[in-house]
Amino acid sequence: MEFKDLEIFQAVAEQGTITGAAKQLNYVQSNLTARIHKLETELNTPLFNRHRRGMSLTPEGKKLLTYSQRILSLTEEMKQAVQNQTEPSGKLEIGTVETVIHLPKILSSYIQNYQNVDLSIYTGVTETLQRKVLNHKLDGAFVTESNFHPDLVAHQVFQEELVLISDPSASSLEELKEKPFLCFSKGCGYRARLENWYKDENIAPKRVMEFGTLETILQSVKMGLGVTFVPRSAVVHLEQNGLITCHSLPEKYSTINTLFIRRADTYLTATIEKFIETIEVNK
Structure with a gap:
């Protein structure tokens, strides 16, 4: 063989x-x-x-x-x-959830400094990305905080506030309880947080609608189709323009950490080591 x-x-x-x-x-x-x-x-x-x-x-x-x-x-x-290369080179495959606000800055800095690296980015929900890192299909991934597999090591990136958002016509949380819940597929950290709030409040959403991209979810919220739960940083421009309304939930549901995960047992090459350093500098 x-x-x-x-x-x-x-x-x-x-x-x-x-x-x-x-x-x-x-x-x-x-x-x-x-x-x-x-x-x-x-x-x-x-x-x-x-x-x-x-x-x-x-x-x-x-x-x-x-x-x-x-x-x-x-x-x-x-x-x-x-080979023990000190200069990053070769292929680097990174996964990410869709709402990492600092990602463009991190990627731009890394690519400018290490032009011999062939960097590829894949999007998905936290659960899927964690599985791909474990199965060696990704070198690392930006994900939301969860109970990670023991074979993974996590690096803190930043902390964010999640907000429940609706179209501007909704003025209270009570009104939103009757609205459809727009979200990513199972395995999304934001979805899990809001589902916990629903459960603790004894709320059963009348409808759960799954979407593939954040942009589609946000457009649907603006049109009044339903509500979603996202980082405030991802929608502050929409709120400032009066296109949505943000509703705060208690801290236990709304405070969330974004982390960068990788396998703990893999050799830390210069390529991935410098990527982690770039995260630390630009987070």
């Missing part, structure tokens, strides 16, 4: 098709098919279910994927540790 076999196996698992994996790796499809068959023969077990729409992992394939991710991650970590 070669490392390249594991790279091909992972690509097919992620893409769900030989065609997609071949495009990703810039390989000939027949070569990928042969390598997958070779790997299945060596392990004496089928790794994929083949069907009309593509390929999905068998239970044995899912087990191999976990080990494969760890092996390839350790291989890359080994290369970086041995």
Whole structure:
């Protein structure tokens, strides 16, 4: 078994098709098919279910994927540790929730100082980002405070106040209790905080509507569709222009920390070390 076999196996698992994996790796499809068959023969077990729409992992394939991710991650970590580069370079993949107000400043500073780094940014909710960091799919992520997995280490970025926002016509919290709750999918730290307030106040929202982007949620609130719970810093411009109304909730629900998480057991390369330093300087 070669490392390249594991790279091909992972690509097919992620893409769900030989065609997609071949495009990703810039390989000939027949070569990928042969390598997958070779790997299945060596392990004496089928790794994929083949069907009309593509390929999905068998239970044995899912087990191999976990080990494969760890092996390839350790291989890359080994290369970086041995090379001991003092100048950040290579690929850096960072995740973030959508409302990190200082993120543009952090990224701009880092890119200007370390131009040999290929930096990619992915958005998502805290729970999803935490899982991706644990599975070595992201080098780190900006997330909201929660009960983190013990394999993760967290760096404080900043603290914010969450506010319940509505269209300007609503004047009291009592009115808002009847409004639909507009939010991200489960796993969002802001959503969890407001759900705790609802629970403690014995409120059952008449409708919960999930959206994929913050911009869509804010536009919907401005149109009077419902309410949401976001950092005040993300909506202060809307409040100043009279487009929304902010409503404060007790501190136990409204005070939240944004953190940068990474795996505790990975080698701290110059690339990620300088990124953490940049966060400290610009937070």
